């Protein structure tokens with residue numbers, strides 16, 4: 001398993017948090033969002049998923065991964 005902390009811009013409310021967490025979950029990882037700081041801690045199996053793939057699913061929700 002790998003853990004990565006991403007800085008995500010554009011999240012403003014609980015809906016954003018569940019969008020991001022849900023998107024990462026659907027991709028096969030787990031995300032924990034800290035709304036105040038915009039930090040998203042993702043845990044994933046790095047034999048199946050890449051940081052790049054996780055960034056893409058978050059960006060598909062309309063947020064920017066810095």
Ligand SMILES: [Cu+2]
Pocket residue numbers: 011012013014015016017
């Ligand atoms: Cu929102």
